[in-house]
Amino acid sequence: MENHSASDSEPDSHKKKKFNRIRVFYRLYRKRLIAGFVVLAHVAGALTSVEAVMETRTPPGAVAWAISLNLFPYGAVPAYWIFGHTEFESYQAASLLNEAEFEPIRQDLTSSLAKQGLRDIPDTPLEKMLESLTPLSFTYGNKVDLLVDGRETFDAMYAAIDSAQKYILLQSYIIRDDATGRRFSEKLIAKAKAGVMVKVLYDEIGSLGLGSEFTGRLLASGVDVKAFSTNQSDGRKFQLNFRNHRKIMVVDGKIGFSGGLNIGDEYLGKHDELSPWRDTHMSVSGPTAMLLQLPFAEDWYWVTEEVLDGLDWELKPPAEDADATVLCLPTGPADIRETCGLFFLAAINSAKERLWIATPYFVPDEQILSALKLAVLRGVDVRIIVPGMNDSTLVKFSSYAYLDEVKKAGVRAYRFGNGFLHQKTMLIDDDFSCVGSANMDNRSFRLNFEIVLAVKSEDFGNDMEKMFEKDFADSTEFNEKDLDEKSFPFRLSSRVSRLLAPIQ
Structure with a gap:
């Protein structure tokens, strides 16, 4: 009976040893698999960042993609292949x-x-x-x-x-x-x-x-x-x-x-x-x-x-x-030039007395920011109205950073308080108006097919002026402390979101 019990316990011992060997092998295999995936992801990120540097239209966009592709390739690589291309x-x-x-x-x-x-x-x-x-x-x-x-x-x-x-x-x-x-x-x-x-x-x-x-x-x-x-x-x-x-x-x-x-x-x-x-x-x-x-x-x-x-x-x-x-100005990613961005730049630079802008997505590039600041220095009444409530969290945070910057440069910025503002309009001086589908962001400037109607008419300009004045009355003016008084996580999110602006 004792010998029989010993013989019965021997297979259990073998099974336990076999199980331990399998477990060790699985752990080793899993570590190698994870290591291989990490290496492959970073290689893919590095190679993709080369394409991003060569293909992305703007230096800030190229930098943003290159950094994200090399530091966070696991999500950035598929994101680039889905959203990163700018040539159609x-x-x-x-x-x-x-x-x-x-x-x-x-x-x-x-x-x-x-x-x-x-x-x-x-x-x-x-x-x-x-x-x-x-x-x-x-x-x-x-x-x-x-x-x-x-x-x-x-x-x-x-x-x-x-x-x-x-x-x-x-x-x-x-x-x-x-x-x-x-x-x-x-x-x-x-x-x-x-x-x-x-x-x-x-x-x-x-x-x-x-x-x-x-x-x-x-x-x-x-x-x-x-x-x-x-x-x-x-x-x-x-x-x-x-x-x-x-x-x-x-x-x-x-x-x-x-x-x-x-x-x-x-x-x-x-x-x-x-x-x-x-x-x-x-x-x-x-x-x-x-x-x-x-x-x-x-x-x-x-x-x-x-x-x-x-x-x-x-x-x-x-x-x-x-x-x-x-x-009638149609724009899009198939244009030889960046038509939409150049349109906004030319229009802003032409303003002599007044430049009023309404946009739901205020995520401008550096040349638009510079043009707005120069308009203020020329003595132009520059006002921008954006939503008080947003349908995009990323845009909400990044727009705070941009509003803070233009406000310090002398632009009067407003956050609309009577619902969600989605209009894309601009009034320059007394007789030049724009109504269209284009937002003031990288997507409209370089990635979307858009359409803008530019109107030369004092009567239409008067109608636009009345519309803007009502919208300003329904808004709260942004002040220089609005961002400074926010919590640290909010201010950090605002700054980080701005870094991602070129690829939004």
Whole structure:
């Protein structure tokens, strides 16, 4: 019996030794695996940082990526391959291909504008600079209306849709399947069933939650709806850096709309946290409405490889009250120059008496900061209004650092207190105004497709002035102690967020 017990215990001893050997081997293997992963991650980070240094457009952006890729490669490497690229090669190639289609239209329009006396010949340094940034021209004979907030904007757009006889072009960064989105879709569907050509373009990232049921109803009713995807031809399945942020609607080539509003309930103040929603759009009738069709048509070509037929390119005599001069300025990452950033820089440098800016994302680069400081030194009344509440934590912290800096330079900075401010507007002196989709940040300057309408009109400038004055009254002026009196973690977060500004 004793021998039998000994023989039984021997296998248990072997099992225990075997288990210990496996455990030691597993620990050693796990350590080697972790070490290998760490080495591989840092090698990948180092190699990727070389590309970032060579490819990133700005030195601060290159430095920010290089540091993060080498110090924190585990998250920075995948982030770079998703968000880091700033050159949109495939759209540039597509632009070259469709140039043969659209350049004759531009030339014919330019010639017709000149013949009918509707082309404004630039006579100031600002106008010459801005017109050199775009193949489009300043045009006379436009009727413009400032549209403040969602109700006024959507009612004007609904009326324009109802008046459509030939076609409707609608482009939005965000379209939601909510009450507002469904009302738009119902109106578009009704027009499509009546024989009107309806084209709808939305950004696939901005409208990520838009389901096939919503688009299916449009398609089944004859509305041609497409998603703008920025990775469809670059071979980068996870390239999410470029967004089509433009907001455009054109009806029959006669009336156009652009500005800061997307299509969703929040723009009517129906948001759980960011209400009321403060935004600005504008409508334009005349030659510029026709020119707004060009960026839409080019984006449509990128998505479909189809040239839009049936658009009206024949200029009409302007209405008697159409006295505004307007420039349509589309910008994007496929531009040869950094058009959006240069536009803001030129506009700021042109200000002589007044420069009022409203932007939800105030994350400027160094050249914009310098231009704002120089404007103050010239004696210009420089004011900037930003949201008091934010939809981006990173922007909230970084904007505090920027506001603190410009405030110390003499800029009057305001934090809007009556809801969420989302408008992107600018008033220069008395007669030059800008309404568009572009924010004052790196993403709009270099990564997004944007659209800005620049208006020369004292009447429109007066409307902008009244709008700004009301917004200032609904705001609290930022003072030099606002950041200093915050807690240390807040101030640290602000400074760190600013370091990340070039790659935001």
